Amino acid sequence: MQSKCNWVTKKVMGAVVIGAAISAAGLAQAKDWTTVTIALEGDYAPWNMTLPGGKMGGFEPELVTNLCARAQLKCNLVAQDWDGMIPGLQAGKFDVLMDAISITPDREKVIAFSKPYAATPATFAVTDTKIIAKTSPPLKLDNDARSSAPAVQALRTALKGKTIGIQSGTVYTRFINENFKDVASIRVYKTSQERDLDLSNGRIDASFDDVTYYAANADKKEAVPTVTAGPQIGGPIWGPGEGLAFRKQDADLKAKFDAAITAALADGTVKKLSEKWFKTDVTP
Template sequence: MKFLKITAAAAALAAVAFAGAAQAKEWTKVRMGTEGAYPPFNYIDSDGNLGGFDVEIGNALCEELKIECVWVTQDWDGIIPGLVAGKFDTIIASMSITPERQKKISFSEKYYNTPPALAVPKDSDLKGVTLEDLKGRIIGAQSSTTHSTYAEQTFTESDVRLYPTAEDYKLDLESGRIDGAVDDVMVLSQWIDEEGGDCCKILGTFKSVPEIHGEGAGIGVRKGDEDLAAMFSKAIKAIRANGKYKEINDKYFKFDVYGE
């Protein structure tokens, strides 16, 4: 009788496993959500084409996985709701892996990790990037980002103003309506190198705060699609090993943005 009970239990477990396997989704086509307004990571060029580091890495990962990629653009503020609602299957938009976001969605392992920085006008009299340095100053950041969270929580004696896109705070920084802007160092560097060099400079970088800035940028997926995240994590390791990551990295940056 004991033997029969064990056999029945084993059979039941096997049936559950089989049912789970039968229900597992076979990923042959993945809709990739991105913002398209965060150069050099993702942007829409003058011809209307989507490009940037995020996009090229995403395409390389899909090629490695032998799956079809279809790109969908979405305003940043609606990008997590869009994923949850099923408008796309992943987020690859320089989204930092943070504890707060992990309550809503799941992530692959990181595909890059760079520090935040402060850009200021060239003629700024600011000497540093500490709380005391920025006391009473107007600081801009893109809303709903780790950078806006950091600015609001850190620069408590500054006037922190939030903008829907990075382009919006850049316009106010160029025109002198704000004293500085916080964003990823590579975003600010690329802007200053290509467009904002006449008006602005990078004053310094900040030490990342893991509770705010997270563990780097990862690929977001819906809860329940952790198998898809695991596929992308494996592919990230593969393109790091086969040189494809470096090829894309070197097209945009002068050093390895993967981080430690």
């Protein structure tokens, strides 16, 4: 939640995707959708995780099972590393991606998104609240780095000379680089678990990720306890929320899931599942 080679996808989207998109041009044939293959990373709890025996669990697998029933689709869930996720979608290996993928204009140039099924802020985590105060008013930021700079100045001051850990290719990577690279060292990790281990062992001073990720891991027994600190950062900077990803030509499949998401939001299913897995309501 993982080698996510570029901030443009949620985590991923590099030049290889463009080549894959071109080679997949022949896939733009209409389909009679009955069976759908959905790729999740299977390693980004509580959004999705691989359980003993290989079955998928978490917020997204439970939600998509509900969505597929509403859309009258047979859905097969498969685990896929980030490196191959977007190319696999474009090449026809999967039909849908679901992994807390933030909807952004850059990503929409390459893939299509459903309407959002969740919208979550992000924040820092530390082992020492002397670095960043534990409580702070929320920040709502837009996509303009210049207008956001004054709002994050206190964080820049607190993290000056420190080392910040971030998972590679996430929607948050660009934010950290644009706002902190000139005052702090940025260490990039393949997985959030590797980053968390370095934070707990004191090899980095702070990490940055989705608040739902930190909430789900708050009770885990670490070598050194970590706590969220500083403001929860939300707003247009992260886009409208998280959505399912499709090939652009599969508008009919997208429409089926859009209708299912609309219904699941309206009857409280998304709220119920988010409170179960995140202990908070993440409905957009």
